[in-house]
Amino acid sequence: MERFIDRCRQEGLKVTPQRIAIYEVLLDSKDHPSADTVYRKMSATHPTISFDTVNRTLLTFAEIGVIDMVESYSVSRRFDTDTSPHHHVHCIRCGHIADFVSPDIDAIMLPEEIIGEYQVIGKRTVVSCVCQECASKNG
Ligand SMILES: [Zn+2]
Ligand SMILES: [Zn+2]
DSSP: OHHHHHHHHHTTOOOOHHHHHHHHHHHHOTTOOBHHHHHHHHHHHOTTOOHHHHHHHHHHHHHHTSSEEEOOSSSSOEEESOOSSOEEEEETTTOOEEEEOOHHHHTOOOOHHHHHHSOOOOOOOEEEEOOHHHHHHHO
16 A cells, blocks of 8 residues: 555545555455456445546556556456566456466567567466356366
8 A cells, every 4th residue: 555655646646535445445356356346346435536536546556556457358458556566367168267377488588579569567367267156166
């Protein structure tokens, strides 16, 4: 939370009680929540907040780097409070995203044409899978 507040101040973003509340919801949600999930949790404690406000706040957080926006195969964006290098296992059926770390993957060299042409700011591997729960439902 302190890191969050510092980062906001650095970026000239006002640390409002509402922004803190949204960030707290994010910290509580380890499952890479969508804006919709965050909105539903927020409206329990802040009935007057709009989806748009929550969504815009999440995008702002992602812009200043306090959270990551992560891939999703569905239309809704998913967010990640863990901005340290890690990789994802992504269930293509239910959308569950799990974290894993792999120094081996981190050490993979990118092709020269990529390094030459783009300013690389991060690498993340996404492993597409069917999670155990979904696999057993299909059973
Ligand atoms: Zn699944
Ligand atoms: Zn993650």
